[in-house]
Every structure is written in C-alpha cells, then in structure tokens.
Amino acid sequence: MSIIEHWTGRIPAFITRALEALAGVGLRADWSALTSDLGRAASGTLIVDDGHSTHEFPAIAQASASAADIALLPHDEQTILITDRVSQVRAQQLADRGRGGYLDSAGNASLRGEGMIVEIAGQCKPGSAPTPATTAPFTRAGLPVTFALLAAHDLHGTIPTQRATAESSGVSLGTVNRVFRALRERTPPFLEGRHNDLTRPDVLEREWISAYSAQQPAAWPEERFTSGVWTIPEGLLNIPLPEGALFSSEVAAARLGASIRPASVLIHVDGDDRTRKELIRHGRLRRDETGMIRLRPALWRIPPVPTEGQTVPRLLIRADLLLEDDPRTDEISAEFRGNDR
Known part of the structure; x- marks a missing residue:
C-alpha cells in the first residue's frame, strides 16, 4: 500500500519519531501536511518552537530517501527533508544540492531559522532502518514492466497492451498483469479506464527512478x-x-x-x-x-x-x-x- 494513502489522518510514524527526537533536545515541533501529489512523498510545514519564538520550515517528507530521491524531490534553499535516516554521506548530498536542511527519526537535524540554528549529528537509533514496502511495479521483476509503460507513453502518449509489454520486457504475462493491477489500485490510481490511460506519468517516473536506483547495483550488476x-x-x-x-x-x-x-x-x-x-x-x-x-x-x-x-x-x-x-x-x-x- 502506498504511503500517500496515509497522509490524511494520523501522522506517519517516521515523522512522529522525528518530532519526538526534537522534543528530546527541548524543541517542541509539529507537522502540518499540505495537499500534494508527490507519490511516496508529501509536502508540508515543520513548525518548531524553541521557547522564545516559532519557526516554520517548508518541508518534504518521505520515509526513505536515496541519492536519486534527493535530486528528484522538489527542493530549494528553504525546504528541508524529513526522513527516517540521514547519514553523514546523505547530509553532504543534501548540502551539495542546496537543500535547506533535514530532520530524521534518530534526531539528526540541520535547521536554520531567524535566531535559531540546530545542528545535531551522529545520532543512531536501535535496529536497522525500515525497508519501504515494495509493490509489484517496483520489484526486480516489475521494474522492466513499468519502464516499458513509461517509455512507450513518453514517445506515443499511450501504453502497450499487457501481451506486448510481456514480449518487450521479457517477463511473464502474470507478472505484467500484477503490475497493471497494482497501478490501477494505487490511491490515486496510475492507470484508469478501459484503455489503461496513464494518469500521473511524472509521479510514476519519479517513483520508478527511485526504486531502480535503490536496487542498483544488486539487481543489474555491471x-x-x-x-x-x-x-x-x-x-x-x-x-x-x-x-x-x-x-x-x-x-x-x-x-x-x-x-x-x-x-x-x-x-x-x-x-x-x-x-x-x-x-x-x-x-x-x-x-x-x-x-x-x-x-x-x-x-x-x-x-x-x-x-x-x-x-x-x-x-x-x-x-x-x-x-x-x-x-x-x-x-x-x-x-x-x-x-x-
């Protein structure tokens, strides 16, 4: 199930843990979600009260963020990233790409507001970072199918049939059918109508690149x-x-x-x-x-x-x-x- 289905209602667990980590160093924090369609990510505002004044930071939140995600997700010099874990390498990648800062579930943070600077590094939480759920379009077997759909849509404005997709990608028709079904069942859906119209190619492209990048080099070793x-x-x-x-x-x-x-x-x-x-x-x-x-x-x-x-x-x-x-x-x-x- 896609994370986007949980943005309304309760705050996702990784954001809650990040807010609690800030509370542990005396900073009261809250999260206000905005309506957006960023696939696995969501946009919102991080609100931090340092006891003297309140600071608001535009933010993008995603449970896990690869180097490709850092480049792909919307960002500028003010927007921070909220995620489960920001390593020192990832923190440097964020800085190199001009992001405003970050906050993670372990309590690592880089936040700069008027009259407030928060720099916390080296925090580690027990256990390993959670592995995001991978649905059929983004598994090792499903990525070639989703790739074929996106490539055909980019060139022709339509997507091929399931049988043509199976022939092109070299995977079984059953795998292709599972990918198509999962894309139709997403909330909101990626495929709609009798002819499987692709509704959100930009979001699907970003999610495909993220999944492909996360599985390299293990999936297709060079x-x-x-x-x-x-x-x-x-x-x-x-x-x-x-x-x-x-x-x-x-x-x-x-x-x-x-x-x-x-x-x-x-x-x-x-x-x-x-x-x-x-x-x-x-x-x-x-x-x-x-x-x-x-x-x-x-x-x-x-x-x-x-x-x-x-x-x-x-x-x-x-x-x-x-x-x-x-x-x-x-x-x-x-x-x-x-x-x-």
Whole structure:
C-alpha cells in the first residue's frame, strides 16, 4: 500500500519519531501536511518552537530517501527533508544540492531559522532502518514492466497492451498483469479506464527512478573493462554498437546533444550472450575493475521504443545520470524528463 494513502489522518510514524527526537533536545515541533501529489512523498510545514519564538520550515517528507530521491524531490534553499535516516554521506548530498536542511527519526537535524540554528549529528537509533514496502511495479521483476509503460507513453502518449509489454520486457504475462493491477489500485490510481490511460506519468517516473536506483547495483550488476580501441570516453561518441547494445548515462546524453563531457561509458546489453561477446571483440575489451567501459544487463528483451542514436530510452538516461551521484549532472538529467512534463 502506498504511503500517500496515509497522509490524511494520523501522522506517519517516521515523522512522529522525528518530532519526538526534537522534543528530546527541548524543541517542541509539529507537522502540518499540505495537499500534494508527490507519490511516496508529501509536502508540508515543520513548525518548531524553541521557547522564545516559532519557526516554520517548508518541508518534504518521505520515509526513505536515496541519492536519486534527493535530486528528484522538489527542493530549494528553504525546504528541508524529513526522513527516517540521514547519514553523514546523505547530509553532504543534501548540502551539495542546496537543500535547506533535514530532520530524521534518530534526531539528526540541520535547521536554520531567524535566531535559531540546530545542528545535531551522529545520532543512531536501535535496529536497522525500515525497508519501504515494495509493490509489484517496483520489484526486480516489475521494474522492466513499468519502464516499458513509461517509455512507450513518453514517445506515443499511450501504453502497450499487457501481451506486448510481456514480449518487450521479457517477463511473464502474470507478472505484467500484477503490475497493471497494482497501478490501477494505487490511491490515486496510475492507470484508469478501459484503455489503461496513464494518469500521473511524472509521479510514476519519479517513483520508478527511485526504486531502480535503490536496487542498483544488486539487481543489474555491471562489469568494467578497459579497451584496446577506445582510450577516452569521447572516442565512443560516434561509433556504432552491435545490435542489442545501447548507450546510457553521460555518453548517451552527449550523443543526444547535451553539454557534458563523459567521464565513463555505460552500455546496456541485452540477454543474448552473442551481443556481449561481439561488443568485447569489437572494442578489444579487457576486464578491469577501474576501467571506463561499463556493461550492464538491459531491462528488456526488445527495446520498448525505437532507439535514438543507439541510446536507451530517455527515462533510463535520466535514471543512470542520477546514479552517478554528481550534482553537476542533475541539470543534464532534468533535460531528459518526459516530453509532456
């Protein structure tokens, strides 16, 4: 069940724990939710009373937040993030991307208001952080299905049938049907009507990127190589790839005209072992854990939409750029949002 279904009524547990943590250091805090459609996240106001005055902070709350979420969720210099756990690494990512601050359930906080500065770090709560519930569209098996729907909708404005989606993604028809059903049953729904009209592509895209990023590299582990032919990433900007291999991330963005100088080369390769062997032979690739060539298993059996410049669909370029976890690529990633947003 989606977290968004709980924003009305009682405050979600992770926010309550965060407010209680502030109370533990003498700051009375409250949460006021705003009407919004941010999928797993919600917008609102954090109200903090320090005993002398009251401070209001615009806030985005989400139970767990990956590096991709930090880049994707709405943010500015005033808006803080409320989440279950902010590590020192995550705190630095928030600072690098210009967020206003944060508050987590363990009591770590960075809040700055007129006449008030709160900086608390190093707090750890017992036990491990909760794992957010993963529904069918965002599991290891369901992500290729949801990806195919989003890619087709971005290009055509419609989504394929269940049978066509199963053929493209290479998963069973039963898995496809479960994903479609879950998207229809979301509150509010992602799919509506007899023709499964996609109602909130921007929210679904953000949730897909978040789930895909959280499951990397375990779900689709990549291999690294050096090349006897290509010595710098720019050397691959104009070369053809074997059928079944597609560029992504920085090189894909550069091939499509983005102003970026690639630092490495990411290539998604389909499940046909002949594709991988041909690519290794063509580039005279040698295994190297620090090599600039990265091969990652593809999310599809057949690409869900026609390719452009031998690059993956734009949604995956955006997701892979965010996985680089470099604030300099965030703006480039935003250029690859869906055409209707």
